[in-house]
Amino acid sequence: MKLWSCLAAFILLMVNASFSLASESIKVAAIFAKTSKVAMGAELQLNGIRYAVEELNKKGGLLGKKLELLEFDNQGTAIGSMIAARKAVEAGVATVFGSNWSSHSLAIAPILQEAKIPMISNISTNPKVTLVGDYIFRVCYIDPFQGKVLANFAIKDLKAMTAGLLVNVDGQYSEGLADFFIENYQNQGGKILFVEEYLEKNSDFTSFFEKIKKHQPEVLFHPGHTKMSAFVIKQARESGINTVFLGGDGWNDSMYKIAGSSIEGSYYTNHWHQSSANRKSLTFVDKYKSLSREFDPATALADDCVSVFADAVLRARSFEPPRIRDALAATKDFEGITGAISFDDNGDPIKPAVILKFENGTSVYVKTVDP
Numbered sequence: 001m002k003l004w005s006c007l008a009a010f011i012l013l014m015v016n017a018s019f020s021l022a023s024e025s026i027k028v029a030a031i032f033a034k035t036s037k038v039a040m041g042a043e044l045q046l047n048g049i050r051y052a053v054e055e056l057n058k059k060g061g062l063l064g065k066k067l068e069l070l071e072f073d074n075q076g077t078a079i080g081s082m083i084a085a086r087k088a089v090e091a092g093v094a095t096v097f098g099s100n101w102s103s104h105s106l107a108i109a110p111i112l113q114e115a116k117i118p119m120i121s122n123i124s125t126n127p128k129v130t131l132v133g134d135y136i137f138r139v140c141y142i143d144p145f146q147g148k149v150l151a152n153f154a155i156k157d158l159k160a161m162t163a164g165l166l167v168n169v170d171g172q173y174s175e176g177l178a179d180f181f182i183e184n185y186q187n188q189g190g191k192i193l194f195v196e197e198y199l200e201k202n203s204d205f206t207s208f209f210e211k212i213k214k215h216q217p218e219v220l221f222h223p224g225h226t227k228m229s230a231f232v233i234k235q236a237r238e239s240g241i242n243t244v245f246l247g248g249d250g251w252n253d254s255m256y257k258i259a260g261s262s263i264e265g266s267y268y269t270n271h272w273h274q275s276s277a278n279r280k281s282l283t284f285v286d287k288y289k290s291l292s293r294e295f296d297p298a299t300a301l302a303d304d305c306v307s308v309f310a311d312a313v314l315r316a317r318s319f320e321p322p323r324i325r326d327a328l329a330a331t332k333d334f335e336g337i338t339g340a341i342s343f344d345d346n347g348d349p350i351k352p353a354v355i356l357k358f359e360n361g362t363s364v365y366v367k368t369v370d371p
Contacts, residue, residue, distance in 0.1 A: 025068040026061075026319050028053070028309070029088040031098035031108060036076030040254065041226050042100055044294060045122055046071065048302025049097050051293070056306065062313045074099060078107040085111040093117060094319045097305045100298065101225075102126035102173040109136045118325045120309060122301035123271070125249060126176045130347040135325050137347035139304045139336065141371075143173075146248055146269050147180025149353045149369045150221065153267065154246060155188050157355075157367075160218035162191050164243075166208055166232060168224055170200035177223035177248050193217045205232055209239045221246045230255035234262040252296040253363050263358045272297040272338040273354050273365045284337045297338070304336040 030049045032042040053069045061067055070091055072084035081104040088096050089111065095118045099105045105124035112119045113133035121129060121138040125146060130136045154160045163185060168174035182192055193215040196208040212220065220236075220243050222229050233245050233255075247268035255263050274285045274295075284303060288295045311334055312327035313319060334341040341349045355366040 025066045027068045027070055027091055027093045029070045029072060029091065029093040029096045029098075031072045031074050031081060031084045031088065031096055031104070032100060033076040033080075033104075034071065034073035037227060038076030038101065038225075041250075041252070041298070044254075044296050044299045045098075045100050045302045047293065048122070048295070048299035049306060051288075052303040052306035056310055062310055063317065063319070065319070074104055074108075076101075076104075078103050081105075081107040082111060084108070088112075089115045089117060094313075094321055095120065095309050095324060097122065097302070097309075099124065101171070102129060102176070103171055105129045106132070106172060109133070112136070116325070117321050118309075118312075118328055120305045120328070122305045123249060123298045124173075126172050127348075128172070128176075134329070134347070135321075137308075137328055137343060139301050139308060139338065139341055139349055140249070140271050141351050141353055142348055143177045143248075144180050145371060146353060147177055147182075148184045149269050149355070150246055150248065151181050151184035151188060151190065152369070153269075153355055154185065154219050154221075155190050158219060158244065158267075160244070161189065162193050162215075162217045163219045163221055164193050164212060164215060164217035165195045166205070166220065166222045166224070167195060167197050168200060168228065169197045171224075173225075173248075173250065174223045178221070181221055181223070200228075203231075205235055208232075209236060209241060212236070212241050212243060213239075217243060219244050219246050223248045223250065225250040226252055226255050227258060230258035230263060233266060234259035237262040249297070252298065253358075254296070255358070256361060261361075264360075266358050267366065268356055268358075268363075269353045270297045270356050270363075271351070271353065272300050273356060273363070275365050276337075276339075278335070278337075278339065280335055280337045300337040304338055304341065307336060308334055308341055 032046045033039045057066045074081040074084045085108040102124040105121045109132035113135050123140045125143045127142045167178045194211045245266040249270050251268040316323040316327035332342045352370045356363040
């Protein structure tokens, strides 16, 4: 009798242990700015990660396990990003999503590469990011392509043969995108009249406005992020400057909250527009609208980060980071919200860009440009 009792207890222990193991969650991390002025642009992206993880878990998770999303605040700085990355490594995550600013991703990438943990950025476009190593990926196009698209659009569509630039020398995104725009613009016969540089904390752009009035460029390129770009355009309009502004994927509709109608008539490149007709895009837009959730192209890219990770896990049939990395590298024609994703040898997708225009209180689609 005692033997049977012991055997029954042992079997029950094994069943409970097996159940516990099967229900154990898999940790993944998101590294974005949750505090500081950078947080305004990052919140929608972090929401994209959260929503995608929620959706996966509602469907049973991956390989029978739920995902546990750990959120690390990089406080809007490169140093904060490094600290967050080390915390993610210590937590034993299977992958890291983020970050959005290229300077933050460049701080994170070496730490994750050394730890052999895959990193997938949604919108860091500086080409140096994925060159850090073979564990670093992104789901967005890169700045050499974006700079070319903007230069071509300025010359061929806007017929603008003169340009001025305002560049944030504290940001690798701003400096890199400016360089690629200048190179492609000049190669097509365009003339750069001036390049005005500023520091991130700057709030006085008087010298920039004076140069605009003196040189009268046909377009003004500001490769900045939402808050500063909106601030600059608003001040320029208040100074009587009506020149067309151009921007990159650091811009979005949140600029209306800062500058109102001042930004109308400005053009910028981005990765996606909600008018896209692909199946996943339509589903994404419908769900966000039905839930009254705010979204932008970077939100869609954040969702794609999670989806491409999930696809890699299912193909690898493993949560081991090296096997996930190998599956990510082998990704071909994965249908994402922002289009088909196939990674090249550097971990970069080859994708088109869209040109958008601020008009009537929103971003309207202008055209798609293929690689």
